[in-house]
Amino acid sequence: MKVRQDAWSEEDDLLLAETVLRHIREGGTQLKAFDEVGDALNRTSAACGFRWNAVVRDKYEDAIKLAKRHRKERKRQMAQEAKPLSYSKPLQSVYQPTPSTPSRQPIADYMNEEKEITMQDVIQFLQQMNGKGHQESLLKQENEALKLEKQELAQKVEFLEDELKKIREEHKTIEEDYQSIIQIMNRARRMALLDEETDDRNAPAFRMDKNGNLEKIAK
Template sequence: MKSRQDAWSERDDKLLAETVLRHIREGSTQLNAFDEVGDKLNRTSAACGFRWNAIVRAKHTTDIARSKKERKQRMRALKLKTKPLYTPPETVIDYHEIDRKTELNVSIDDVIGFLQELKNGQTEHDEELQHEIETMKQQNALLSKQTEELENEIHKKEESFETIERDYEALVKIMNRARKMVMFEDDDLKANTFQMDRNGNLERVANK
C-alpha cells in the first residue's frame, strides 16, 4: 500500500501538471492521470488528485484551456477523416434560368446540408459536455474518498484521546489512594509512643 508522506517538490508538481494536461489533450480523464503520476511518484491517486485540485491546477488555467481546445480540434479532425462535411455547390445557380422543380430541389439540399452541419456541431458540443460531466463525477468520487479517509482518521484520533483520558483518570485515582495511605500511616505513627525496656527492646506505650 502506498503511504509516502514527504513533501511535494517542484519537479513533482511539474510532472503532475504535464501528465494531467496530456490526458486532457488526448481525451482521457484526470483520474487516469492521477493513477499514472501516483505510480511514478509512489503516491496514492487520491494524494495526486488533492494536490492537483488544491495547489497545481490554479497555476495552469491557461494551459488547461489550451489543452481542451487542442482536444476539441483533435476530435474534429477525426470526424473529418471518417465523415466529410457538407460543401455547398461550387457553381452559382441562376434561378431565373431553371424551372421551379430544380429550384425547389436545390433549396432542399441546402436545408439538408445546413441541418447536417448543425447536427454535427451539436453532437460535438454534447460530447464535450458529457466529457466534462464525467470528469466532474470522477473528481466528486475522489473528493468523497478523501473525505471518508479524513473521517476515519478523525475517528481514530477520538478513540486515542478517549483512551488517554481514561488512563489519566485511572492514574489520578491511584495517586489519590496512595496519598490517603501515606496520611493514614503518618497518623498511626503519631498516635503511638515507643520506649526502650531494660533489655534494649522497643515497646509501644499507649498515649494517655
Template sequence: MTKVRQDAWSHEDDVLLADTVIHHIKNGSTQLKAFEEVGDQLNRTAAACGFRWNAVVRDRYETKISEAKRERKAFQRNDAAQAVQKTFGVKHPQRSIEKPVHTDDLNMERVVQFLSHYVHQETIDADTKTNVEQVQLENEQLKSQLEKLEKEHESLLTIINRARNMMFVDETMSDSFMSSSFRMDENGNLQHVSKAD
C-alpha cells in the first residue's frame, strides 16, 4: 500500500501519536517502532510521525514521558531482581512496582519508606556479593584439591605400571623370578635381589 502525503494533523492524530509513543517507552520499546505503528494506522510514513513528534507533540507530554521512563526503570529493576533470584537463589520480598513520586505526595512517611527500602536493597546487594565471593572461594579450594588428587593419581599409576612391567619379565626368567625376592629403592622402583646379595 502506498502512503499518500497528508499535511494536516488533527488533534486526534496527535493524541494517538503521543499515546502510542508513551506506551512504547513504558514497555521498553523504541520510538521508531511507535512511529511505524502510528504511520500504519494513519497512512503516514514513520518519518512523518517522527517529525511531528519531535517538532510539535513531544513538548506537550514531557511529564507523561518522564513518568513512563520511571515506570520502565521500575519494571526493569523488578525483572533484574527476579533474574538474580532465579540465578543465585537469593530470597527477598517481592518488590512492588514503584509509582512515580509527585512533589504534592511527598511527606515524611514516604521519605522514611523510601530510605528504608533503599537500605534494605543495599543489604540484599551486599548479601549477594558475599554469596558470590563464597562460591568463588569454594571453587578455588576445589580446584586445588582436584590438582592434588590428579598428582596422586599419576603417582599411583606410575607405581602400578612399574609393578606390571616387573611381572612380565622375560618368560625364560619366570622360575627364577618367582623364587627371587625384590626390594624397593627410594624412588619406588622394584629391584631384583639375587640370593648372592
C-alpha cells in the first residue's frame, strides 16, 4: 500500500513532467503516466495527478503543445504509411475542384482535428475542473475563516467599548466625590475662621497704667 507523505523534490517533478510528456508524444494517456510515476516514486496515481495539475503542468505549457503537435504528426504519418495504394494516379489528379465546387481539403482537416479529441483530453479536462473546484473550496474555507475572525474582532471591540464606558462612569463618580470633598473642606475652613474671629471679639481687653499694672478695659 502506497502511503508516502514526504514533500515533492525537483527530481520528482522532473520525472513526472518527462513521463507525462512522453506519454503525450506517444499517444498514451496521462493516467498511465501517473501510474508509471506512482510506481517509480511509491506514490498513488491520484497524488501524481494532483501534483501535475496543481503545480507542474503550468511550467510545461510550451512543452505540452509541442508534444501534442508531435503526436498529431506521428498519427498522420502512421495513417499515410497504412493507407493502401489502390490508384495508379494520385487522388488529386482524379478529383480536381472547380471554381464553383469548394475544396474538400478543409473538411478533411476539420475531421482530422475532431479526431484529436481523445479520452485523454477528456480526462485532462475533468482533472483541471477538479483542480478548479478544489481551489474554489479552499477560497470558500478561507472566506469562512475570515468571517469568523471578523465576528470575533467585533465582539472584542464591543467588549472594550463596554469596559471604556464603565471606566468613564467610574471616573465621573470619583470626580464628583472629589468635588464634594473639596466643598466640605472649604466649608469647614470658613467655619473655623468664623469661630476664631468670634473668640477674639469676646476675649477681655487689658491695658497697662502708668505704674505698670494691668487693668481690664470694659467693652
